[in-house]
Amino acid sequence: VGAEKQSGLVQGTLDMLILKTLALEPMHGYGIGVRIEQISNGVFQVNAGSLFPAFRRLERDGLIKGEWHDTENSRRAKYYALTAQGRARLRRDTREWETQTAAIARILHATTGEL
């Protein structure tokens, strides 16, 4: 079950994507899921079964903070926003991710001549 199986999204990565989404603006759970799907052009379809545990985890670690607000459709929803620690974590994770992906890309594109 869950989106991570369908798209091979690893757990830590989902956390990073949520943080990034929230860095743009505070958002409720459904909105975060939709936003990730939109930005990734439908590559990542994140299921509620993965999102909610991730919210719980991030909130527990003090990286995001939830508050209840009315939505534009006048429903009540829990809006999550980044905390200062969340912001710092996102910066660190992004840096690490970029270093790693760059390295992995170099390895994957390596030719015999380069070794």
Next chain:
Amino acid sequence: MTFLRRAAGALRALVRRRRTESELDDEVRAYLAMAVDEKIRAGMSHDAAVRAARAEIGSLEAVKDHTRDVGWESVLDTFAHDVRHACRGLRVRLGVSTAAIAMLGLGIGITTAMFTVVDALILRPVPFHEPEQLASMYMGNERGGQTTVSPAVFRAWRESRAFAAVESAEPDTALLEAGDTVVSRRIARVSPGLFGLLQNVRPVHGRLFDPQDGRSGLDDRVLLSEDVWRGLFGADPGIVGRRVTVDGESLMVVGILPADFRFPSWNTVLWRPINFDAPPRATDRARVYVRFRADVPRPDAIRLAEGAARAADATTAKLFPRVTPVAGLVLDSYYQGAVPLLAGGVVLVFIVLCANVCSLLLASVTARRREFSMRATLGARRIRLFRHALVESSVIGACGMALGIGFAWVLVLASRVFLPEAFLLRTLNPLNIDLRALAVTSVSGVLATFSAGLLPAWIATQARAGDSLRVLDRGTIGTHGTRRITRGLLVVEIGLACTLLAGATVLVRSFVNLAGAPRGIDTHGVLHVTLTMPPETMPDATARVLAARTIEEQVRELPGIERVAWSYGLPPSGSFSWGDWISDLPGGRTVDMEVDRYSVGPEFLALYGIPVLRGRTFVQSDRYGTVIVGERFAAALWPELDPVGRSFTFGRERFHVVGVAREIHHPSMVAARDRPEFWEPFEGVGRFTMMSIRCSAGCPDPAVVHHRIAASQTGARVFDVREMDEVYFEQLARPRAAAALGFAFAGIATLAAAGGLFSVLSYAVARRRREFGIRTALGASPVEIRRVVVRDGARVAAVGAGVGLFGALALTRTLASLQYGVETTDLSTWVIVFGILGLTAFASVWRPSREAMRVDPALLLREE
């Protein structure tokens, strides 16, 4: 920092669980609502949108469940949740859970109680400081004869470097008076330093003995056991400093020792000081206890002790110091055989009960497969289901453990009251459920829980999502494995029950044989008195004879006394002589054997109902050298001849035979104890004598006799007054206790196995009702249907019995030391074992097979 924050978050979550829970619910619902809104906006109808959104999200409960699993506190949380759920489930299935808890409680209870006994008897060292350095000392020769340590040697040892301490304790019996009550109790005369030698002895009130206690003027001091203080003196807080009457003497209580302090015997309840600086009394039979020095090697210490003993006392110069470790004092060969065996029996019972609980839970979870697969369908993961099933059996295990502790407590209490003292209490350790026993309880509880719970949990959670939608109850999908396991467990149960039955049968038959073995002596209604005549008050034989006459007159005045006879030596053991016995036959037939000799008064043989078969009995004028021989002695020295009028030589002495008495026997597991005997006339009165009293109706209370003799003021000291039956009874006490325990274990195991067989067959019949209905409809007769079930049960029972046969063969071989008159491969033992097993199996098969027979196909069709 992150760690602290997480911990804080977890704590917050735990505290605000309910709010978090409702918030999560709101959040997930909002999510669903928004998804639906979105789909409606995209042009779907409301119903279609709801359906699509639900399909996308899946089970809301599963989402919440996954979310709840985040964070370590969720483990606690779900555990509490699981426990609540399990308790609810157990309440619903009250019958199964009660049976399981009761069986586990029984298993854990008897295991704990048995451990407590084994621990006190065997495992735990005596409760004194460095017990391995403590020993009791005797002087002995190579042939096993031994004598007590003389006061001179005692003093020499105190001065030698061999021991860290040398003290003495002399067991005795005394009359205790408290108000109008007079009771006879075991006491000990101890040197004041004895408590220092043992160490770790603290009085409950008052003090221990001072070094001066026991010296003249200070010898009227006494220490009481807490038991006596509570039982006889009503736990009087002011007793220290008060005077109590012991053997007619007024003694001052200086302290109260804890009830758990047992020394030198398990039943010593009063201690008086003896003074070894005073001139010794010749009757003192003080046992010497020593503490070895840690810094002197044991062989050196013994060599030093031997040298010191030779130099100090010429009379024992040919003897060697013999060391008996205090730690090993209580462990004779019977204990060494019986106690581990009984402990092993308990382990087998424990396994049977666990197997039974396991098959019970197995049946219960198979019946609940629907529930499990339903939950799997609703999104519960297997690990979750497994954990749940395990929590359920842990709750059963925890209840069983609680019940087990209570049960063990009751058992230990009951065993202290009902089991013969000779079996349980002959240990210097108190018999209590302590921390060690509780540790065993928990270990056995955990073992039981896992051994009984893991397998059912594993099998139950094999349920796949969707199984519940298929018709499971009808077929046998996935139950073949379960069936095999249940049958396997049953085979184990029946096998072990069979093993235990065989063991119990051997023990019970041994006891019956032992109790029923002809002893050739009528002990019913006979009291015996053991007396010492101290030389301080009775310097010569004349004085002793005079005293004996007075005592005899006093005793004869008691109501209901028929006969009185003096003796030295009392059945079952006289004074013991070994060596070459030479008959007067031509060529001097010589027999080397061990013989019991009894010096008896004229009425003795008649008193004990021992008939003189040939020749005559003793008369007053018979002197030393005249003997009446037993049949075995006669047959050994004069095979097939009449020994009357003949004579034999032993050492340098010659004995003339005037009669042949019927042989008396001493039935015992140790055959060597039953020795041939002969009787000699009782002449003069020694310093140590016995008196036998036959009473016509009921015998007077031993304490009354004791008091009467003490009141005769002859200066004789009564060592003991006992019923003769009791002496023989005590010989039987341990075989009887072993047989009773073995029987109880086998009974529990057999009942458990029978219950298991019954429930498994009932369950199988319930499952196969359709099959039986169809068979009946197709023309099978009820008898044939019944035969199917009976054959099923019989097969399991037969395989179990086969397994049990091997176990029983192995067991009975180790039982050899506890057997009497029973052969290991005795046919009747096997007849009894298989008879009981067959009957039990038949009884458990009866009802299920009748149920099967009564399946009505028409009714079955209507049910469908």
